[in-house]
Amino acid sequence: MPTTATISLTETDGPRVGARGWAALVVLMLPVLLVSVDNTVLSFALPEISTALSPSGVEQLWIIDVYPLVLAGLLVTMGTLGDRLGRRRLLLIGATGFALVSALAAFAPTAGLLIAARALLGLFGAMLMPSTLSLLRSVFVNREQRRLAIAVWASAFSAGSALGPIVGGFLLEHFSWGSVFLLAVPVLIPLLILAPILVPESRDPDPGRIDPLSIVLSMAAMAPVVYAIKEFAVDGVTPVVAILFxxxxxxxxxFVRRQLRAETPMLDMALFRRGMFSGAILVNLLSVIALVGFLYYxxxxxxxxxGLSPIEAGLALIPGMGMMIVSGLVVVPIARRxxxxxxxxxxxxxxxxxxxxVAFTTHxxxxxxxxxxxxxxxxxxGAAETVSNELIVTAAPPEKAGAASAVSETAYELGAVLGTTILGGIITAFYRxxxxxxxxxxxxxxxxAQETLAGAFSVAEGLPAATGQALQQAAxxxxxxxxxxxxxxxxxxxIGAATVAALTLGRRLGR
Known part of the structure; x- marks a missing residue:
């Protein structure tokens, strides 16, 4: 395998794309925009969902978590499947399924059915995300262009997060909570029309095989650990927590042993011997945990x-979302030097x-x-994610773009799970x-009232004025x-993410 330095030099001198390539980038941003809008909108819709469906504290966390948990568990599988069947083809299958299930989720009558719909969204979302980053790698072979393209691609996360509160706030003030799921339909229809026209198909000529046992092992590794963290945050150390962990x-x-021993593994573990690749993955993971946890509470x-309305709360977050976009773009010329x-x-x-x-200012x-x-x-x-995502796709050889992108997206989605699980669980424990x-x-x-903050405020509305106000203040x-x-x-x-970056992002293959 070539070293990272060799890859960088070769791809800097690669051919530059024209208008068609940048149009393909716009198409590939649509599913990214959708996922980020969905995550932000759902956080803002959570109080209304809690009032309408009366979920328990655990169900409330699972409404948020089950989607990224299923998605994270299947990303490596779908990355390999895309390498084998074609990344564009898998993208179109995922977009179709995601749009249909989103429409079903909008009308879920119970918390349990909403959780089930979110799980199905995770299945189809796993088809979307690795395909976008790996297809971007195949479109932009010139590294300077690719660095800018990844910055724009990454800014779609921030743009979606910024747009989500505004659109979501408007929808929640005029329609029921189910309307936030219907956003997927108008976003994915242009993707289904334009992707076959603008985005070229790509695949790995020697992909890893689809291994059902590896799929089961990857899911069996993630689900118990995440659930154990949830239970630990609420109940502390218990026998169930220890067993699950x-x-x-x-x-x-x-799972790792099976990949190392397989002649054609589902996930090429050699990628992790690249210090820059592994370090960038950890930076993504820790950064997303911090970001998603912040947005949750x-x-x-x-x-x-x-006491802000949904749209007022969304507007309050716009400056931060805007700076995330700006910093992701501004860091591109800085990263050259x-x-x-x-x-x-x-x-x-x-x-x-x-x-x-936040820590030293109270409400x-x-x-x-x-x-x-x-x-x-x-x-x-914004700056850290742009740099780390570019390093991930650069450190991996081009034929393994799907697998590398899947690992990157797995870190992102696992970070989303753990952000809600760890930080959300800790707040739930402190609250109770x-x-x-x-x-x-x-x-x-x-x-x-002791289950969730939303539950307390909902209960308070049905109590005598003085008692209700006292309960709201206590909550x-x-x-x-x-x-x-x-x-x-x-x-x-x-601090952990910064330390990992300082120790690993300067390393090349074999160091």
């Missing part, structure tokens, strides 16, 4: 604790400052500290342990105690 780790070890804080092991840690200093801003200070905090967080995450239910609240209402105070602790943990994750 050991089971997940054991299945992960078996800040959306509830803005709407329930501070500054080494990644210096640039990424420097960018993440801004994200650390954002988390510290009594209003919206302004949260806006400032998210601007700082967005600057760091800190909530003091005022006198006069019926037992059944008190039990629902807000309990939630606020979790925000400080969770923000400090988010800061530690950012």
């Amino acid at each position: 050991v089971l997940g780790v054991g299945m992960g070890i078996l 800040v959306s509830q804080h803005l709407q329930l604790v501070l 500054v080494r990644p092991e210096v640039l990424v840690p420097a960018a993440l200093v801004f994200s650390l400052a954002g988390y510290l801003t 009594a200070h209003g919206v302004a500290p949260l806006i400032v905090a998210f601007v700082l967080l967005g600057i760091g995450i 342990n800190s909530l003091v239910v005022p006198d006069g609240v019926p037992a059944a209402a008190a039990q629902r 807000a105070d309990a939630f606020g105690t979790g925000v400080m602790a969770t923000s400090l943990i988010g800061g530690v994750l950012v």
Whole structure:
């Protein structure tokens, strides 16, 4: 295999694409835009979903988590399948299924059925995401053009996150929560029409085989570990938590051993011997945990604790989302001159400052500290994600673009799961342990209030005015105690990402 340095030199001198290539980029941004809009909209719709479907605290987390969990478990499989069957073909299959299931999710009558629909969305979403990044690699063989293309591609995540609160806020103020799922249909129809025209097909001439046992092992590794983390955040260390964690780790070890021994593995483990590749994957994982965890609790804080409407809460996050886009684009010319092991840690200093801003300002200070905090967080995450994504596709050989893209997207989606699971679970635990239910609240209402913050505010509306206000204040105070602790943990994750970047992003193959 060529070294990373050889790949970089060759691809810098590769042919440059014209207008057709950039038009293909726009098409490939559509599923990325959709996923980011979906994640942000769902966070903002969560209070209304909680009121309409009355999910338990665990069900509320699973409504968010089951989609990225299934998606993360199947990304490597779908990346390999795309390498074999054709990346564009798999993209079109995934887009069709995603649009149809989104329409079904919009009318789910219970929390259980919504969770099931979200699981199916994860299946089809796994077909979408690896295909976009690997097809982008095949379209842009010139590294300078590809670096800009990846920055634009990555900015679609931020653009979708910025657009989501506005569109979602409008929909939630005029329609039911199910309307947020119907957004997938108008986004994916242009993809289905234009992708066959503008995006060339590509595949690996020597792909890894589809191994059913490896698929089962990958899912069996992720699901128990994530569920164990959920239970640990709520109930602490229990025998069930220990058993699930050991089971997940054991299945992960078996998956890796199977790949190492297979003549044509489903996932080429040699990719991870590239220090730059592995380091960039870890930076993505830790950064996304920090970002998604922040969005999970800040959306509830803005709407329930501070009393903003969905669209007002969305507008409050626009400056941070905008800075995420800007920093992702501005970092492109800087990356030509500054080494990644210096640039990424420097960018993440801004994200650390954002988390510290939240940690040391309480909800009594209003919206302004949260806006400032998210601007700082967005600057760091936008720059770090652009650089790390470009390094991931550069460090892998072109014929393994699907597998490398799948690993990158797995890190992103696993980060989304863990962001909600770890940081969301910690806030849930702090909330339950800190909530003091005022006198006069019926037992059944008190039990629902202790499940979630949204449940407490919903219960309070049906109580006498004085009792309801007292319950809302107690719930807000309990939630606020979790925000400080969770923000400090988010800061530690950012420090971890910066440390990994400093130690690994300057490494080449064999180092």
